[in-house]
Amino acid sequence: MAPLLRAIVFLCFASGAMSACTTKGKRRAWHTLSNAEKLEYINAELCLMQKPAKLSLPGCKTRFDELQAVHQLQAYATHFVGAFLPFHRLLMKAHEEALRSECGYTGYQPYWQEQLDAGKFSTSAIFDKTYGFGGDGSGRSNCITTGPFSNYSNHLGPGYQVTDHCIDRKISNQMSTGSAQREVDRCLQLDSFATAWPCIEGQPHTGGHGGVGGQMLNGVSSPGDPLFYLHHTWLDKIWADWQSRDQAKRVKDISGTNIQPDNMPGFPARPSNIPKPTGAAGDPGTTTTLGHVLDMKGNSPNKTITDVMDVAGEVLCIEYVDP
Numbered sequence: 280m281a282p283l284l285r286a287i288v289f290l291c292f293a294s295g296a297m298s299a300c301t302t303k304g305k306r307r308a309w310h311t312l313s314n315a316e317k318l319e320y321i322n323a324e325l326c327l328m329q330k331p332a333k334l335s336l337p338g339c340k341t342r343f344d345e346l347q348a349v350h351q352l353q354a355y356a357t358h359f360v361g362a363f364l365p366f367h368r369l370l371m372k373a374h375e376e377a378l379r380s381e382c383g384y385t386g387y388q389p390y391w392q393e394q395l396d397a398g399k400f401s402t403s404a405i406f407d408k409t410y411g412f413g414g415d416g417s418g419r420s421n422c423i424t425t426g427p428f429s430n431y432s433n434h435l436g437p438g439y440q441v442t443d444h445c446i447d448r449k450i451s452n453q454m455s456t457g458s459a460q461r462e463v464d465r466c467l468q469l470d471s472f473a474t475a476w477p478c479i480e481g482q483p484h485t486g487g488h489g490g491v492g493g494q495m496l497n498g499v500s501s502p503g504d505p506l507f508y509l510h511h512t513w514l515d516k517i518w519a520d521w522q523s524r525d526q527a528k529r530v531k532d533i534s535g536t537n538i539q540p541d542n543m544p545g546f547p548a549r550p551s552n553i554p555k556p557t558g559a560a561g562d563p564g565t566t567t568t569l570g571h572v573l574d575m576k577g578n579s580p581n582k583t584i585t586d587v588m589d590v591a592g593e594v595l596c597i598e599y600v601d602p
């Protein structure tokens with residue numbers, strides 16, 4: 280190789296230019312997808328539900344379970360803490376990547392524009408039996424009985440347990456009012472991560488989990504309902520929208536404790552065999568920093584919070600398309 284060419288190739292590698300984000304994946308709202316696009320997504324999810332587990336994570340039988348396990352195993356360290364939004368951001372990416380690389384999905388992770396359905400989740404097209412996620416639960420155990428996922432046996436949950444059970448739902452229009460536009464706007468107006476993160480984790484977050492109910496309302500095992508990924512991608516968009524209002528400053532703005540407070544109302548208690556954490560990998564103390572390590576338990580490479588702060592960065596390389 281000519282010396283000049285060799286120098287250019289070296290510089291490209293050294294600067295990371297070879298892997299920089301050039302073409303961003305477009306994450307779109309579910310209701311704007313065509314029926315064919317909806318089916319492609321649903322079929323890719325069904326594919327993950329059929330692929331055997333490969334990571335030896337406790338109780339997991341499928342690849343879908345293994346992504347759920349990332350959340351279940353670390354729920355006590357990833358909620359009510361500064362890493363709440365970054366952790367879920369990377370988990371959405373791990374799921375999107377699994378759909379694409381293991382199940383041939385050609386799209387990107389869609390999100391559920393929940394404010395359109397706030398207060399009336401029960402009428403949302405997202406619960407369509409054919410081009411959606413199936414309907415509400417029924418019977419004593421609230422198992423879903425319609426739609427593409429009605430036959431799936433969850434192997435993890437409820438909570439930290441490892442048991443076989445159906446995907447259950449108990450739609451609450453009342454709780455879904457938490458996903459209203461006014462709740463989103465309330466968070467977007469705040470000017471620091473220290474206030475915007477708890478705002479997002481509070482109401483828009485709870486609105487979607489509580490509005491769907493059942494599995495989704497369990498803070499630990501909620502990724503057992505595939506709607507989890509559309510809900511959390513919507514929350515991630517809200518964070519990204521908030522960041523974009525002062526991008527240069529907000530892609531560096533992180534804060535909050537890294538130790539979940541005890542006895543959070545409605546959140547399953549940390550299993551007794553896990554001692555209360557005293558810190559987190561990558562953080563020098565008990566405060567969440569940009570160096571905090573986000574652990575994907577082998578589903579995808581671990582990253583730091585720095586790596587995921589910019590959705591258009593090398594790791595995420597996506598953009599949110601407004602509906």
Ligand SMILES: [Cu+2]
Pocket residue numbers: 350358367498
């Ligand atoms: Cu979560």
